[in-house]
Amino acid sequence: MPKKKIYDFSISATSLVIFQTCPMQWAYKYLFKPIIVKVPQRHMVLGNALHTLMQHYYHRWEELEWKKTWLIDSWEDCYKHHFLKAKLPISNSEIISGKEHLDWLHGALEKQGWLKPAFQVKDKSGIEYSFKFPYNGHTDFIVDIIGKIDLLQKNSVIDVIDWKSGSNQGNIIDDVASSTQLLIYSAALKKVLDINEENLYLVYIYLHEIRKFTVGNELFKLIVQQVNALLDAYAVQEYQCIKGKHCQYCDYKIICKAETSQRI
Numbered sequence: 001m002p003k004k005k006i007y008d009f010s011i012s013a014t015s016l017v018i019f020q021t022c023p024m025q026w027a028y029k030y031l032f033k034p035i036i037v038k039v040p041q042r043h044m045v046l047g048n049a050l051h052t053l054m055q056h057y058y059h060r061w062e063e064l065e066w067k068k069t070w071l072i073d074s075w076e077d078c079y080k081h082h083f084l085k086a087k088l089p090i091s092n093s094e095i096i097s098g099k100e101h102l103d104w105l106h107g108a109l110e111k112q113g114w115l116k117p118a119f120q121v122k123d124k125s126g127i128e129y130s131f132k133f134p135y136n137g138h139t140d141f142i143v144d145i146i147g148k149i150d151l152l153q154k155n156s157v158i159d160v161i162d163w164k165s166g167s168n169q170g171n172i173i174d175d176v177a178s179s180t181q182l183l184i185y186s187a188a189l190k191k192v193l194d195i196n197e198e199n200l201y202l203v204y205i206y207l208h209e210i211r212k213f214t215v216g217n218e219l220f221k222l223i224v225q226q227v228n229a230l231l232d233a234y235a236v237q238e239y240q241c242i243k244g245k246h247c248q249y250c251d252y253k254i255i256c257k258a259e260t261s262q263r264i
């Protein structure tokens with residue numbers, strides 16, 4: 001049987017995570033694309049504000065004398081800029097907890113020399129790495145896996161880094177080792193750079209903690225299962241609604257039958 005080409009989309013780590021959360025949400029976002037008014041989500045605006053500030057900070061890493069003060073002092077302005085632009089109310093407690101986090105992170109990065117170069121553009125050991133590789137684990141489709149990674153390369157060892165600004169640390173820590181996003185990134189590195197699992201680490205930077213994990217071969221099998229589940233659903237055009245806390249952040253809750261039927 002000739003292979004079918006899945007029309008014009010590729011699978012990214014983000015799309016796979018959305019599919020796992022709720023296949024119907026994935027179908028709305030990537031297939032049906034209904035026109036809806038999207039309301040900015042607080043946690044996303046907060047994450048963007050932190051990322052923007054950290055990006056400036058990392059680029060000025062060499063200027064050791066002033067950067068901690070600059071980081072803490074700049075947070076409030078950066079936070080307000082992002083929230084006013086998104087037309088969301090300002091929260092003083094978010095400003096205060098952001099300052100505490102940045103203070104901690106500055107100290108942690110000073111202590112953990114191995115992490116610094118990951119964010120230095122001048123030093124090429126820390127780079128944003130774009131990848132694209134074919135996925136050959138399904139008999140009916142030809143699909144590309146795509147994405148971008150922050151990574152740190154030291155000799156033959158590679159750290160794949162993800163920065164977590166969310167407050168829900170407990171659950172993330174429990175299942176970090178099977179994180180779809182980081183496994184996809186690791187699979188990309190394994191495939192594109194021909195790196196062995198033993199030289200790959202997943203690094204999560206949380207609000208008050210940095211955690212580092214190894215990647216086992218068994219975990220890569222999870223990716224195959226997850227991508228196949230997505231392709232199987234696509235082949236029969238059946239998308240399950242999975243309801244949960246995540247529905248409050250879903251852009252499609254206004255039109256989702258699972259959500260609207262409950263409200264009636």
Ligand code: SF4
Pocket residue numbers: 022024025241242243244246247250251252253256257258259
């Ligand atoms: S509202 Fe909930 S059930 Fe409906 S599509 Fe969104 S995430 Fe899925």
